Amino acid sequence: MTLPAASQPADAYAQLKSEFGSMTAASFQGRMAEYVASGTPIVAGTDDFFPELFTAMEVPFYFVVRQGLELAFHVGKGPEAVDGYNELGGSSSLCSLQKAAAYLLMKGRLPKPSAIVMTSTSCDGQTAVNEMMANYAPWSDVPKMSFDASFEKDEASMEYLGKQWMRFIPLVEKATGRKFDLDRLKEVCEESNRQTRLLFDFQELRRAVPSPVRAEWGFLAYMAARWSGCGRPLATAWLQRLFDTTERRVRDGKGIDGVEEKIRYAWFDILPCWSDQLFPRLERELGAVNLMDLYGYSAPWPVIDTSTLETIFTSFAKRFLIGNPMTRQIFALSTVYGGDAVHIAKNFKCDAILMPSHVGHKDGAASHRVVHDLFREIGVPFLVVGCDVFDERYMTSDVVFNKIEAFFDTSGLRR
Amino acid sequence: MSDSIRPAALKALLTAAASLRNPELDAWTSAGGRVIGYYCPFIPEELFLAGGFLPFRMRGTGSTDTDQADAFFDHLNCPFVRHSFDLALRGDYSFLQGLVVGTGCDHLRRIYDNALHAPLEASFVYLLDHPRTMGSEEEGAEPIVRYYREQLSKLKEALENHFGVAVTVPALRAAISLCNETRRLQRRLYDLSVAPAPKVSASERAAVMMAGASMPKERYNALLSEALKELETAPETPGKALARLMIVGPAIEDPAFYEVFEEQGAAIVVDDTCFGARTVQALVDEEAPDPLTALAKYQVVDMPFCPKIGGSHAHRLRFIQEMVARYRVDGVIAQGYVSCDAWGCSYALLREAMQEAGIPYLRVEREYIHSESGQLSTRIQAFLETTGGRG
Numbered sequence: 001m002t003l004p005a006a007s008q009p010a011d012a013y014a015q016l017k018s019e020f021g022s023m024t025a026a027s028f029q030g031r032m033a034e035y036v037a038s039g040t041p042i043v044a045g046t047d048d049f050f051p052e053l054f055t056a057m058e059v060p061f062y063f064v065v066r067q068g069l070e071l072a073f074h075v076g077k078g079p080e081a082v083d084g085y086n087e088l089g090g091s092s093s094l095c096s097l098q099k100a101a102a103y104l105l106m107k108g109r110l111p112k113p114s115a116i117v118m119t120s121t122s123c124d125g126q127t128a129v130n131e132m133m134a135n136y137a138p139w140s141d142v143p144k145m146s147f148d149a150s151f152e153k154d155e156a157s158m159e160y161l162g163k164q165w166m167r168f169i170p171l172v173e174k175a176t177g178r179k180f181d182l183d184r185l186k187e188v189c190e191e192s193n194r195q196t197r198l199l200f201d202f203q204e205l206r207r208a209v210p211s212p213v214r215a216e217w218g219f220l221a222y223m224a225a226r227w228s229g230c231g232r233p234l235a236t237a238w239l240q241r242l243f244d245t246t247e248r249r250v251r252d253g254k255g256i257d258g259v260e261e262k263i264r265y266a267w268f269d270i271l272p273c274w275s276d277q278l279f280p281r282l283e284r285e286l287g288a289v290n291l292m293d294l295y296g297y298s299a300p301w302p303v304i305d306t307s308t309l310e311t312i313f314t315s316f317a318k319r320f321l322i323g324n325p326m327t328r329q330i331f332a333l334s335t336v337y338g339g340d341a342v343h344i345a346k347n348f349k350c351d352a353i354l355m356p357s358h359v360g361h362k363d364g365a366a367s368h369r370v371v372h373d374l375f376r377e378i379g380v381p382f383l384v385v386g387c388d389v390f391d392e393r394y395m396t397s398d399v400v401f402n403k404i405e406a407f408f409d410t411s412g413l414r415r
Numbered sequence: 416m417s418d419s420i421r422p423a424a425l426k427a428l429l430t431a432a433a434s435l436r437n438p439e440l441d442a443w444t445s446a447g448g449r450v451i452g453y454y455c456p457f458i459p460e461e462l463f464l465a466g467g468f469l470p471f472r473m474r475g476t477g478s479t480d481t482d483q484a485d486a487f488f489d490h491l492n493c494p495f496v497r498h499s500f501d502l503a504l505r506g507d508y509s510f511l512q513g514l515v516v517g518t519g520c521d522h523l524r525r526i527y528d529n530a531l532h533a534p535l536e537a538s539f540v541y542l543l544d545h546p547r548t549m550g551s552e553e554e555g556a557e558p559i560v561r562y563y564r565e566q567l568s569k570l571k572e573a574l575e576n577h578f579g580v581a582v583t584v585p586a587l588r589a590a591i592s593l594c595n596e597t598r599r600l601q602r603r604l605y606d607l608s609v610a611p612a613p614k615v616s617a618s619e620r621a622a623v624m625m626a627g628a629s630m631p632k633e634r635y636n637a638l639l640s641e642a643l644k645e646l647e648t649a650p651e652t653p654g655k656a657l658a659r660l661m662i663v664g665p666a667i668e669d670p671a672f673y674e675v676f677e678e679q680g681a682a683i684v685v686d687d688t689c690f691g692a693r694t695v696q697a698l699v700d701e702e703a704p705d706p707l708t709a710l711a712k713y714q715v716v717d718m719p720f721c722p723k724i725g726g727s728h729a730h731r732l733r734f735i736q737e738m739v740a741r742y743r744v745d746g747v748i749a750q751g752y753v754s755c756d757a758w759g760c761s762y763a764l765l766r767e768a769m770q771e772a773g774i775p776y777l778r779v780e781r782e783y784i785h786s787e788s789g790q791l792s793t794r795i796q797a798f799l800e801t802t803g804g805r806g
Contacts, residue, residue: 089766089778091759093491102760120547120725124521127547127725128760135728135764146726148559151518151544152566160562330521334528357489362754365489366496366525370532386489 012245013213019238020220020228027228028060029070035060036111041176044113046130047121047327050165050316051230052192052304056185057178063227065129067110068100073273073390082391091128095360096391098125102132115175116144117168119161121320122327125360143171151331153322155314161321162313182309188231189304189312195225196301196323198239203298205246207348210255211264211289212246214279218296219271222325255289262287262415263408266344269294269356269364270326272389277397286408287415291348295325297340330363337364338371345380351413352381354404358389381411424641425615425623431630432622435476435507439630443469444510448631449578451513452537454499454526456694456718457545458517459710462571464590464632466580471511472628472690474668475499475783487529493522493754494783495665500526503535513539513577515570519547520723520757539577543570546715548725556716564711571707587706591699593632598695600639601627603647605692608684609742612652617662617683618670624690625668656682658802661744663687663735663765664751664758665721671785676748679795685742687735693719696734722761731761732768739774745802746775753780775801 024030035042042060054061072081081100086092088106090099104110116139118130134144147164150157169180202221205212221239229235255261263286271293272278282288301323305311322328329337345353353375357364368384375382385403388394408414421429431437444450451468453460460470475498481488484501502508514537516527527542534540544566550556571582604623607614615623623642627635657680666689667673676683687693697717703709719734720727738744747769751758762778769776777798779791 088763090763091756092780093754094756094760102763106763118548118725124723124756125760127723128756130548130725131722131728131761132764134726146548146550148546148548148550148562148725150562151524151542156565157544160558164558334525334532359491362491362493362756363521363525365491366487366522367528368489369487370528373532 012241013217016238016242016245017220020224023224023235023238024228028054029062029066029227032060032062032111041114041178042111043115043117043172043176044110044133045117046126046133047119047320048226048230048324049117049119049320050313051226052185052188052316053169053172055231056188057172057176057180059172059176059178062111062113064105064110064133065098065101065126066227067104068097068390069273071104071109072100073097078273078391079393091125093359093362094128095123095125095358096388096394098129098360100390102129105129105132105136108138112139113142115168115171116142118144118146119149119165119320120147121149122331123361123363143175145171149317149321149331153332158314158317158321159310161317162310162315165316166309166313185309185312186306189306189315191233191236192225192231193303194236195230195239196298196303198236198243199225199298200300202239202243202246203296205243205250206291208250209264209349210253210261211291212249212254212256214256215267215290215293215296216271216275217242217246219293222295222298226324256283259283259289260287261289263351263413264289264291264349265352265354266290266292266341266348266350267354267356268292268341268344269358269361270389271295272356272387272392272397274392274397277392278400281401282404286405288404288408291350292344294329297325297344299323299328299340330361334367334370335374337367338374341371342374342378345375345378350380352383352408352411354383354385354407356385356387356389358387359394360388381407381413383407422642422645424638425619425646427638428623428626428635428642429619431626433476435474435502435629436510437626437630439634440469440471440510443631449512450510451515451539451574452508452511453515454523455517455519456689457519457714458515458543459567459714460628461587461590461594461699461706461710462567462574462582464593465586466571466574466578466582468513468574468578469631470628472625473499473508473514474625474629475502476625476668477507478502479784487533488522488525491754492525493520494752495668496522496526498783500529503530504533506536509536511537513537513541513574515541515543517543517545519545520755522754539574541570541573543567547723549715549720549727549730560708560711560715563715564705564708567707567711584706587710588701591701591706591709593636595698595701596636597627597632597639598698600636600643601695603643604639605685605695607643607646608682610651611655613656613682613684614646614649614652616673616677617686618673618677621667621673621686621688621690622670624694628690656680656684658682658745658799659684659743660746660748660802661685661687661735661738661742662748662750664749665755666690667750669783669785671788672750672781675785675788675791676795679792679799681795681799683748684744685738687719687731687738689721692738693721693734721757723757728761728764732765735765736772744774746777746798748777748779748798750779750781752782
């Protein structure tokens, strides 16, 4: 996501943001060009199923769909990649991020991995990208494993997925030449547990009125714990400082600097790539503060049980299916999706919930009635926006702003 | 063979597909028979048959709009899902005592949520967790087959508990045998299209296939057997089609879609659709020690898959290429709904494969109710020129 230029309340947040940038640059993702240049074996996958494993083995990993952000939308080439995908003859309604990733893949712009891991979550688009990866001719010689995720969430189902995933370890060892060490994995998992605990604690601080930070900080915290610094003490320390800084702000009763908080809302989807054009304007003109987004919301995360390799992988399955944002909501019943939104509305004292209903999220589009009725029961106004959170050409930020402004007016929230 | 001399049995099957209710279904329900609706060929109807139910594959036949369903689903959602759910909301599926939905795709599985929320009339609504990948060469499919077998077992228990029936092993074996017989007969139906001038049209064949999931299976097999006897011995139809086409994609329930091709002189001789040839290619193992495992294996490994199942592209491509060769296909039509990411994305890979194989390929996006004949006719005309009329 593009982060708003105006940083959070005080210099401490500017410092945290700067450190976050350094942490990202030093992460697997940030060093990808270096790995390619040095011929270091890389693993690719269609989601971050078990980032702890790659940290423990020091095997560079990249999340294919995320490359649509890093190599297209974040560098101003999103529309070009989306249009390029459309010319390949694929699904015109596919999520634009997945379109961008698929285009980069098919045009040979992604680093060739030494091994590929795929799992049947979380949406049809993800399965489609899996298929494109599995059948991309220049990668036909790359060993791949494709795993089945259960829709059920009972213990047996988690073991089912965990046991499948465990079988990826020998393949990674063979493909990369790196040795797997269970003790090291346990250490990384313990660190990861500390991180997800901090994610949750930080989230709980954000219940405060006025809100101490913008929603983007929830997303940054998620990225630090799961993408950039999973299982690394550096990221844990960063999360701790974020928590401490924010706790002080809450204790002092301080809201976001320069914002008179009048309306509290949650944007219950991915933060848009065009956040800069929307959220600062909502703050400035309406005093409307975004408290939460989909990735910034921690459910909380299940703890990794480090007793044995089996318990670790079963925990990974639990984390992915019931902790990981989006997978948790999409690959589950509508009542889970709606229930999380209701939880946010109630516990973060939201005046309204905005459901962006990103065009790629078909399951969400089929849940509106269930979610709408849940909100009617609790009396919190609820708006379905219907935008594309990556490609602004679908619905401009001006149109989205106007919709939200009118919604706040008709709901009697504008003060 | 002109319409006036069509076998009576064939006419009965065509009638059965033309609407949701049909005389055979009505006779079943009048006699107190129970009906379970289900979405998708991934859900084994053998399980319902073994419990004494009539399995009815959900369709949107007769739907004219989605006004009621649109309160639950968005315009981004699959039109088939919206049309069939709309009929259910209007009470057109009041003959169902149960509804089983699979977790196959993002659109379909939300039918379960919305069916409970609406709620629908059926007293038994069940979500079957079926696998979304075939596994990989390194991993194999065994764990997935085992998992699906457990899910089928849970569905079996749920049916038994809710309806007070027993789904026994002998009953499952009998149901597998009955359904295999249906598959064999349906394969013979497809074989009729190997001839230069197929003896049944694509719209007729599609209707017969749909009828197979809309009436008591024994009666269907008897009618189809009778129809085939007459069709197979009927004199060859003179002439030949301008081009022999294969159609790929989600189920086509509206015969008008096929007719646009036929009006242009093309014959759709085979397909890879959800009601079509894919579902009759393999048989369930009747000798397997555990019938539930046999059903799970059939669903996970043996039946060629639609693209919502990960790892299925290579299998599907092989199936399409086999059909192209067996039916001497001149061109492939890839059709589907705008909202269907699974099929839509697979077409980028299919287009590439067809180009490499030198097989003419046309992509068509459509709505559930066919309404764009003029535009489609023009595209088909242009496409037929590229096939060179090799039929």
